[in-house]
Amino acid sequence: MRLATLTSGGDCPGLNAVIRSIVRTASAEYGSTVVGYQDGWVGLLEDRRLDLYDDEEIDRILLRGGTILGTGRLHPDKFRNGLDQIKANLEDAGIDALIPIGGEGTLKGAKWLSDNGIPVVGVPKTIDNDVNGTDYTFGFDTAVSVATDAIDRLHTTAESHDRVMIVEVMGRHVGWIALHAGMAGGAHYTVIPEVPFDIDEIVKAMQRRFQMGEKYGIIVVAEGATPKEGTIDYDEGEVDQYGHKTFVGMGQLIGDEIKRRVGQDVRTTVLGHIQRGGTPTAYDRVLATRYGANAARAVHEGKFGSCVALHGEEIELIDLANAVDELKTVPQHRYELAQWMFG
Amino acid sequence: MRLATLTSGGDCPGLNAVIRSIVRTASAEYGSTVVGYQDGWVGLLEDRRLDLYDDEEIDRILLRGGTILGTGRLHPDKFRNGLDQIKANLEDAGIDALIPIGGEGTLKGAKWLSDNGIPVVGVPKTIDNDVNGTDYTFGFDTAVSVATDAIDRLHTTAESHDRVMIVEVMGRHVGWIALHAGMAGGAHYTVIPEVPFDIDEIVKAMQRRFQMGEKYGIIVVAEGATPKEGTIDYDEGEVDQYGHKTFVGMGQLIGDEIKRRVGQDVRTTVLGHIQRGGTPTAYDRVLATRYGANAARAVHEGKFGSCVALHGEEIELIDLANAVDELKTVPQHRYELAQWMFG
Amino acid sequence: MRLATLTSGGDCPGLNAVIRSIVRTASAEYGSTVVGYQDGWVGLLEDRRLDLYDDEEIDRILLRGGTILGTGRLHPDKFRNGLDQIKANLEDAGIDALIPIGGEGTLKGAKWLSDNGIPVVGVPKTIDNDVNGTDYTFGFDTAVSVATDAIDRLHTTAESHDRVMIVEVMGRHVGWIALHAGMAGGAHYTVIPEVPFDIDEIVKAMQRRFQMGEKYGIIVVAEGATPKEGTIDYDEGEVDQYGHKTFVGMGQLIGDEIKRRVGQDVRTTVLGHIQRGGTPTAYDRVLATRYGANAARAVHEGKFGSCVALHGEEIELIDLANAVDELKTVPQHRYELAQWMFG
Amino acid sequence: MRLATLTSGGDCPGLNAVIRSIVRTASAEYGSTVVGYQDGWVGLLEDRRLDLYDDEEIDRILLRGGTILGTGRLHPDKFRNGLDQIKANLEDAGIDALIPIGGEGTLKGAKWLSDNGIPVVGVPKTIDNDVNGTDYTFGFDTAVSVATDAIDRLHTTAESHDRVMIVEVMGRHVGWIALHAGMAGGAHYTVIPEVPFDIDEIVKAMQRRFQMGEKYGIIVVAEGATPKEGTIDYDEGEVDQYGHKTFVGMGQLIGDEIKRRVGQDVRTTVLGHIQRGGTPTAYDRVLATRYGANAARAVHEGKFGSCVALHGEEIELIDLANAVDELKTVPQHRYELAQWMFG
Incomplete structure (x- = not known):
């Protein structure tokens, strides 16, 4: 297979760890290749992309903050007129599936593309931890x-x-x-x-x-x-x-x-x-690596329209719709318990 | 109520955060008092204890590695002849419930005490993460x-x-x-x-x-x-x-x-x-604080014979028996996924 | 001898390391005792002081940011009318010499006290590194x-x-x-x-x-x-x-x-x-420890009116006057060299 | 001019910062070019070298431990028969001056080359801080x-x-x-x-x-x-x-x-x-950057046979002979002062 990935929205430590993990899993486990679109959704629309190789270069990015693909804040609504362009770009580049990495807005865009027939597996990303359906997000x-x-x-x-x-x-x-x-x-x-x-x-x-x-x-x-x-x-x-x-x-x-x-x-x-910058903690590197590997696996198993999520100790797939229906807020009982700790 | 706590087994970052959280929750939420037995089980047997106050002193230990109570490696089997002594010590000190903090061996001792009529709520502790029934342990x-x-x-x-x-x-x-x-x-x-x-x-x-x-x-x-x-x-x-x-x-x-x-x-x-030493990470301080607060709550709600555990985003109570029946090992699929990441 | 110390001006990592080092050197090398005035110069004027013992407690403060004595921003000019009070307080407490720890303003106050007959050895302190006559200051x-x-x-x-x-x-x-x-x-x-x-x-x-x-x-x-x-x-x-x-x-x-x-x-x-807060780096802990020990030595050798200073690898004494005559600014050639590094 | 550099001996945080600083200073201040010999002296003997450009790539290495040139432990005595080869290699590559970065052994080699007519400026490197004639070494x-x-x-x-x-x-x-x-x-x-x-x-x-x-x-x-x-x-x-x-x-x-x-x-x-590995501290990055810049300057000013050194706040040049005549050991008074701090 030939996969594509992109990073969209605000910077988040662990983005590069996800990219590395997608590339390595695709290459080592499935013999697939991966391209990265630059600067988020806009790179997909404008067909700006890089080939990502499973080499020493990709290995090094594990510790690096930011994203080697760049990111952008193009709102998903903005490319609604660009669906044909996106489909054409993906087809021309021989892309079999897309793995967008981003927050609530990005995943909404991912869902919309999925609803319109593009094979998509999402990876949730937010330092705010506000994506629904997953215990924690990297960053x-x-x-x-x-x-x-x-x-x-x-x-x-x-x-x-x-x-x-x-x-x-x-x-x-x-x-x-x-x-x-x-x-x-x-x-x-x-x-x-x-x-x-x-x-x-x-x-x-x-x-x-x-x-x-x-x-x-x-x-x-x-x-x-x-x-x-x-x-x-x-x-x-x-x-x-x-x-x-x-x-x-x-x-x-x-x-x-x-x-x-x-x-x-x-x-x-x-x-x-x-x-939101700099080297990710060990925790975030592990979570990001597992997200990337599981997203690459989900693509190869044809489980499209889904999103990876952490549930307890396991990475599972949830429906993209579940990830975007509302923000995950702090429950009342968590805040109450914290209050007893206030000095 | 009057609670007692003790730390047993190997050193583990976050022990002091648990102690602080037990003291603060007991004091601020329930108006209860807390004593700490020194050097693990042996302090309970020999009735060596400290009063722990909800003051600036206890506040400061949040960041400190080690345990202000000291720890010991007395094997639970060793105090099987000491049950009467333990009961007498707890009674003399007016202790209503005991919160032992420790690993698999300590929790076995906790279960044995619980089986013998002592009101106990355990807190799992191991840097190795090998306690069954909880997603993660602090440290x-x-x-x-x-x-x-x-x-x-x-x-x-x-x-x-x-x-x-x-x-x-x-x-x-x-x-x-x-x-x-x-x-x-x-x-x-x-x-x-x-x-x-x-x-x-x-x-x-x-x-x-x-x-x-x-x-x-x-x-x-x-x-x-x-x-x-x-x-x-x-x-x-x-x-x-x-x-x-x-x-x-x-x-x-x-x-x-x-x-x-x-x-x-x-x-x-x-x-x-x-x-195994030094200041705990933010992750471990949060987990330890939540464990301590929930253990103190469980005691006040009379849920004895239990052990706090992390399941996804929530702290729940499990039966002490579940925590000690076997070590939690790395599942095969986790190791296989990691292998694709090997360079 | 009986020494007194105080910390004045803005917070600076390493203050506690200086205090610990003064106490330990005075005690272990000379058998002297040390008191600490609280909240800077105001504590000296109001005779608020603590006995500082060479014990486990003082040992622990090496890593702690801030100052256990508290600090204040009372300007030295403000206590010019308080000279008699200061002299009386020092005499009543049996203090043989004073070690004020502070920045340019504090050292000016120290010089004024020294000029007025009080035995003083200063320790320069500033995160800004702007004290004259010393290569670097801790913090x-x-x-x-x-x-x-x-x-x-x-x-x-x-x-x-x-x-x-x-x-x-x-x-x-x-x-x-x-x-x-x-x-x-x-x-x-x-x-x-x-x-x-x-x-x-x-x-x-x-x-x-x-x-x-x-x-x-x-x-x-x-x-x-x-x-x-x-x-x-x-x-x-x-x-x-x-x-x-x-x-x-x-x-x-x-x-x-x-x-x-x-x-x-x-x-x-x-x-x-x-x-300006938190645990000092290893570099600052070493510098602060050396400053404190050398200040305590200078006091016992009767070298008053001086200030400890780092020159190359050695701690030396300079005249207090040299420490306060002007701010140490970045020399032109240092800034020029840096400019070639600008990306 | 066209400069060459190499790193020899054990790994040391800050080596890359020196290399970056040499390249940037040579390029930005003098319009000169720089090559790097690989794996220490052996790369010079075998003429294995890389062109080093003043670009984004070289900028990034500031934080990276290790050395992008690799290092080797070839003892200087070993290339005594290789002098003609070294001279030929330098001439063929159009190298006007050599900046070897290394410890006591490396600087001895540098001195020997200098004594034999090769224009050399050394940069001292040792995590042990045992090079004579300089206050501190990076790492x-x-x-x-x-x-x-x-x-x-x-x-x-x-x-x-x-x-x-x-x-x-x-x-x-x-x-x-x-x-x-x-x-x-x-x-x-x-x-x-x-x-x-x-x-x-x-x-x-x-x-x-x-x-x-x-x-x-x-x-x-x-x-x-x-x-x-x-x-x-x-x-x-x-x-x-x-x-x-x-x-x-x-x-x-x-x-x-x-x-x-x-x-x-x-x-x-x-x-x-x-x-000895990993990202250098801020202190070491500054020292390494200053060493590199001053070595590049010394070369352009024709001050060969010298070695950069830290004296107080300034980087100065010392004779290579002074850097290698003996190891810099801890003076007795430093150890004695430390002993008063022993708990």
Whole structure:
């Protein structure tokens, strides 16, 4: 067979590990060849592609962050008029099946192509861990590790200066990174998009700490956190496709309120893009390698319209439709358990 | 309620995170108190214990490797005559329930105590990931990370010197660390206890690499690896409780054979105890925290004779009997998939 | 003898290693005792102090970021009226000599106390590496390491998305962190306070990269960077004690210009406080330990009015006056050499 | 001009950073070209070389351990008959000057070539930090960091199990790695080749710890440590070129004695090759980059027969003869100061 793969959407540690694993499995287990389309969906539309060989070069990318294929943010809706072009390109290049690697938007595009007769197996990718139907996605563990390292460092600075430190982490729609990094980093409060925050409660939690003789506090805030309606005034920004209000700088805003009401020195750190780049953790390399190998196998077994997923210890196939019907959010009981850990 | 906990068996990153989580959940959610017995089972027998308070001190241990309670290797069979003493000690100290944290041996002891009327909830602990009935145990991710970091470093040295590097990792009875670290580290061959190795095949794999122009090789060997019967002569050492032959230095032995037959420079590194100490990864801190909190909850809900376990995304309770009936080994299909990744 | 120490100014990895080393050297080599004043100079004025014992507790702080004594930002000028109080407090506590650990401001205070008859030996501390008369200060290597790790991660994200990434690092008056992290991280341009930047030149450097087929760029900007006069409009902010104009957000401003003129996607990351917290690097632990031990020795040898300093491989004593007469800036030839490394 | 470079001797983090810096400086500052001979001196003799271009490829190697040129251990004496061949090869390839990168042996070879009329500028390289005339060599900081990380991890395991842990680190002839890693890691005893050890004293130091209620001990042993004459029986192994007796396994031997005499559980970890591979620390990347750039400059300024060296904050040129006349050993006062830090 001749397979094609592409990476679409935001950067994510482990993308190269998936590509390597697809190439190696296809080559070593099935004697198949693989091409990679460049810069996401746009490379498929414009027929820009690279041959990927099972050689020393591909071996080396296991540790490398980013994606050797480049990525793009072309929305799947945008290529709806391009179906004939895509089919023609795939046929001309002799491609038997396509393995797109991407988040919720990418997998929607994959489903649409599958519904239109193109043999597709998807690989879910998101540092946010918000793809439905899979326990975890690669990149998430790396993002949590980077955020946790940062929180570890901020503890001692906060403590030496009797400060409240706000750490804003990624997570526009879901709070998985905040939940895990907050728990791993021993945060004294964690705010996630799924549970609108009560600024009074956060202020009280900090006041309680200082009254008990503690000298500092660490608060982890997901970038998509929103206050309970009516409790705090701010520019709401745009409403996005999921109906969420996005707002740049919620960490800063919470920090300003605490400073004003607790009277303690407060600093805000926005971790930003360091959460999504660089060498993947061992966990993410293993997960990405297993995803790639299983996607290559699924293609050779003709199981199209599917998506690889982690269920417990096993990689299984789910229907692409299940992966895209909704975002996977933090369940209430996970957040409640975390709250007992708040200092 | 008044709970007691203890840590038993080998050191494991995350033990302190479990202890902290038990104390905090018991205190904050239920208003209960916690004592810790020192040095494992022997501390319970000799009534050596510490009061554990939900304070800044306990907060700090989240990041600390080892166990603030100390650990011991007293075999559960050894305290079979001590049941009356244990019961008396628990009663005198006003302990309502016991949460032992340990591996397969410790959980067997926990089950025996439970069978003898003591209210027990177990927490599985092993860097080897060999406890049955749970997807993963804390400490495993840290061990894999440390081993993977080491393998990453050895790649470039091996390559610069045209060498075969053998990395012996922990895993006397099961190959989970070798499997994951080998996959994450891009090893060119991985040997696990579950699959007796064929030295001819390893030699051929290395020869094939060098014939194809590659300049080096990395082989990951679990310490408990054993050769196919009759294929290689060595001192077998003792047979342990699980019927496995243990042998110190299998990495060295494989290295010697490769050196002799491939004629390439070969070096062996035994990673040893650095795999089981130090600050836990973010993954292990989250898992350990969840285990501790759920064990404390189970105690307060009267669900004795059980053991916390990770199933997919959720922490659930299993019967202690299920945790100890056999070791969890690497399934055949996991090892086969890994083999396609061998360089 | 009975010594006192205190830590003043911003948090810096290695402070605890200095404290431990003073205590241990004083105790083991001279049989002396040590007390620590809390929260910097204010603790000395208010006589808030802790006895520091050469025990397991002090041993453990070697790895800990922050300072167990707390720190404060009381300016030395502020206690000029407090000289009698300070003298009385030191006498009442039976203190024979004082070892203040701090940056340029702290050492000025130390000199003033020394000039007024108090036996003082200073220890220079600054993550910025701007103390005169010493090759390096502890904390600097840790800050550079944290910044370099971040830059390493941003490379792959920038590359995957064809972006220019701006990384703003610490350094309000001097560019040492930017210079070293930029060189270690392979930045394609680095901007330091010592050399006013020409926005046209930065824009051209990026254009040149893209014209040559490169897909991305990394620019490291010290927070205190300033443009050549008249080349760019911005709110100048306040003028500080050194006559520098400070401006929060120079990285963002440079990024905006590049976006406008190069037409490439640009993102800015402000690393912030993670550069000054957490476990020190091995380099900083060794330097801090040597500083502390040599300061304790200098006190016992009666060499007051001095400050420890690194010269090549040796720790030597310099006159406190030399440490505070001016900030140590990046010399022209160091920046020029770095420029040849710009991609 | 047309320059050549080569890397010889053991692997060392930062070699690629030097190569990159030579290529970039030669190209960007002088418009010169660079070739690299493969596998050390043997590549020069056999005229195996690669053109090195100032492109994205060379940029990427900054972070990579090992050496893209390969290395070899051909002793300089071995090519004494090859002088004519070397001269012919250099002439045929149009090489104007040679920059060999290596340790004491390599620099001796460089000096011999220089004495025989070949324009040479050397770059010192050794993880052991034993090259004379320079404060530090790149690779040393990385080796110390790796060893310190390992010691950090061993502390908690040792403590949890009431053990003495022996950590054998690199350093056959000098104890720099042991001295720095022991100090950074808070070791309770450190043994270096420069000071023959007294096993009675080590045993007593451990006994003292346990008598004072401490529960564990960490001892760092340089691989080249030797006992005081007559104090301990062991197979002495071979005497090497420097007159030192080498012995594989001194850590184990010390451990056995402690176990026998202190009656405590003892474990030995031999860190081995992970100390010399992998991504260099930020410190080593900066030092290597400066070495490479200054070597390229020295060549263009005609300063042959020299070697780059770090003196304080500056890179200077020393005579090659000074770099090779003896090994740089740990001075007595450095070891004495470290002893006060022993726990």
